[in-house]
Amino acid sequence: xxxxxxxxxxxxxxxxxxxxxxxxxxxxxxxxxxxxxxxxxxxxxxxxxxxxxxxxxxxxxxxxxxxxxxxxxxxxxxxxxxxxxxxxxxxxxxxxxxxxxxxxxxx
Numbered sequence: 001x002x003x004x005x006x007x008x009x010x011x012x013x014x015x016x017x018x019x020x021x022x023x024x025x026x027x028x029x030x031x032x033x034x035x036x037x038x039x040x041x042x043x044x045x046x047x048x049x050x051x052x053x054x055x056x057x058x059x060x061x062x063x064x065x066x067x068x069x070x071x072x073x074x075x076x077x078x079x080x081x082x083x084x085x086x087x088x089x090x091x092x093x094x095x096x097x098x099x100x101x102x103x104x105x106x107x
Contacts, residue, residue: 005031006045012035021047028085039048041067043083046091063088 001024006016023030027046037043046062065083073080 001053001056003047003049005029007031007033008044009037010042011046016046019077022080026085028062028083030069030080031037031071032076032080034078036079037067038068040072041066043067043081045083050083061088062091072100 001021003021003024005019005021008016017033017035018039019031021029021031024047031045035087042064043061043066044064046060049061051058056064059105063085064087065081065085069080069082071080071082
């Protein structure tokens with residue numbers, strides 16, 4: 001499933017890196033970046049699942065993950081990153097609802 005996403009690397013400030021997932025499941029994600037990441041690195045990924053996937057409203061999800069594989073590809077520019085999802089939370093689109101909008105779930 002190809003979805004726009006932002007990646008934030010732990011320990012490298014608040015800079016978001018834009019990407020598009022190549023594959024995402026309940027346990028992991030694969031995407032390309034313009035820079036290599038090291039295996040074992042912790043990352044934070046935020047993405048929005050569109051209505052045709054959720055069968056309701058769009059759903060924003062933020063998850064922490066650990067990089068388990070880094071590879072180069074002859075067909076894509078950039079570095080391929082595979083990461084296992086360790087924890088995720090659903091984010092509300094409307095933070096003014098009186099509820100902080102975050103529901104954290106460990107995997």
